[in-house]
Amino acid sequence: MTKALINKIIDYSVVDGPGNRTVIFFQGCNLNCHYCHNPETINKCNNCGLCVETCPTHALKLINGIVTYDQQLCCNCDTCLKTCQNNSSPKTSLMDEKEILEHILGNLPFIRGITLSGGECTLNAEFIKKLFALTKKLNLTNLLDSNGTYDFQNDPTILNDCDGVMLDIKAFDPIDHEKITDHHNEMIINNAVFLAKIAKLTEIRTVIIPDHIDNINTVTKISQLLKPYQKTNRIKYKLIKYRPFGVRACYQIYKQPDEKLMNQLAKIAKENGFEDITII
Secondary structure, eight states: EEEEEEEEEEESSSSSSSSEEEEEEEEOOOOTTTTTOOOSSEEEEEOOOOHHHHHHTEEEETTTTTTETTTOOOOOOOHHHHHHHSOOOOEEEEEEHHHHHHHHTTTTTSEEEEEEESSOOGGHHHHHHEEEEEEETTOOOEEEEOOOSSOTOOGGGGGGOOOOOEEEEEOSHHHHHHHHHSSSSSHHHHHHHHHHHOOOOEEEEEOTTTTTHHHHHHHHHHHHHHHGGTTSSSEEEEEEEEETTHHHHHHHTTTOHHHHHHHHHHHHHTTTTTTOEEEO
16 A cells, blocks of 8 residues: 655635635645745655644654654644744654445535645655555546646656646746756656646646746746647646745745736736636
8 A cells, every 4th residue: 555745735716726626735845935824834844843843732652763643632832833943744654445435435526526746746756656646546537736846747647537738837947946946847848848748737827927037038937838729728827926934934925926927927818828827
């Protein structure tokens, strides 16, 4: 039985794909996005024990060198997350696909599908394949919310029971991308084209950060790149305003975009063939 480390499960969400969806957040990410508003999902717990010392309800204990978590004692004050120096969380659960399926069954018939997010969900590729095969039998739609670093072309079987991928493209220029994520973007751009060609690209997401990266270049190049596939695969473009909430203190230095810039970027995407554009 394959197991994966799960950060949390949101039973009902209307912002993570079409309809009402259950969203499963995996722990662990291979990017270090400076504006990440869930930095506690980046790394796995290193069992240092600092959070145990600060937990006000004693929901955390260090047993045989391992941090353990008692959900019933937790008051969700997030003191542990503020204490952690590892961009991690002790409030995770190691679950197999059948345990997650049992959780999902409790949300039927009120959901249209599930969305796997993170962290970066595709770091658990074999787990995803097994879970999607089970949820597809329930006539649920399966979506991936991914940073695009997984080689979908080399392993298209991960898409067998997947109805679509919501792809984050942080920046088009490689230097800009590395500046804000500490990672290159060649695979991400290649994936955008590959997924569009096989009608599996449902949405592109870009966080807009003024005066730090070239947002106009990013939206222009992405929309031009995907323009040929819009007729057969209507791709949504979600333009997301940078906000400091939840961002690590050392990165709360960026300027928030104004409506003028957001509307300018939406206009560029529309001129390049995108019809479904959302500013949030």
